[in-house]
Amino acid sequence: MSVVNFVSPFGTFSSGGADVTPAAVNWADIAVSDPGLGIEENADQTISAIDATIQIKVTLSGDGLVGWKKNGVLVGGREFNSKTVAANSGDAFRVSISAIVDGFGTGAYVSGTATVTNESDGSAVLDTFNYAVQYIPDYS
DSSP states (O other): OOOEEEEETTEEEEEOOOOOOOOOOOOOOBOOSOTTTOEEEOOOEEOOSOSSOEEEEEEESSSOEEEEEETTEEOSOOEESEEEEEEOTTOEEEEEEESOOSSSOOOEEEEEEEEEEEGGGTTEEEEEEEEEEEEOOOOO
């Protein structure tokens, strides 16, 4: 962010836009760990170095229901293929992906690449990672 200060007979003024470019983040790949659950997540990444609220979006290259956990709480459920959420400096986020995409709880395996973008900065790519989630229902 560039800031310009100038002095006039009426006082000192500053101009410049809000900084909407966060420090680097690096979400880990998501791999199958509990196929009986059908939902997998990666570890939190903290958004920092911004001074305005931004919108971050995760988009899946393949099937899956995707959501954001913000400070440990799922925000607004999961949506098919992409989800956008508001982020402030200091917020911790993890991605949560479900393989239960048909609503009936039938077995499924979803995989692909997830791309996280900053919608407040021209859809700048913040990170990409691979994901694989499997659901095997227990009919016993």
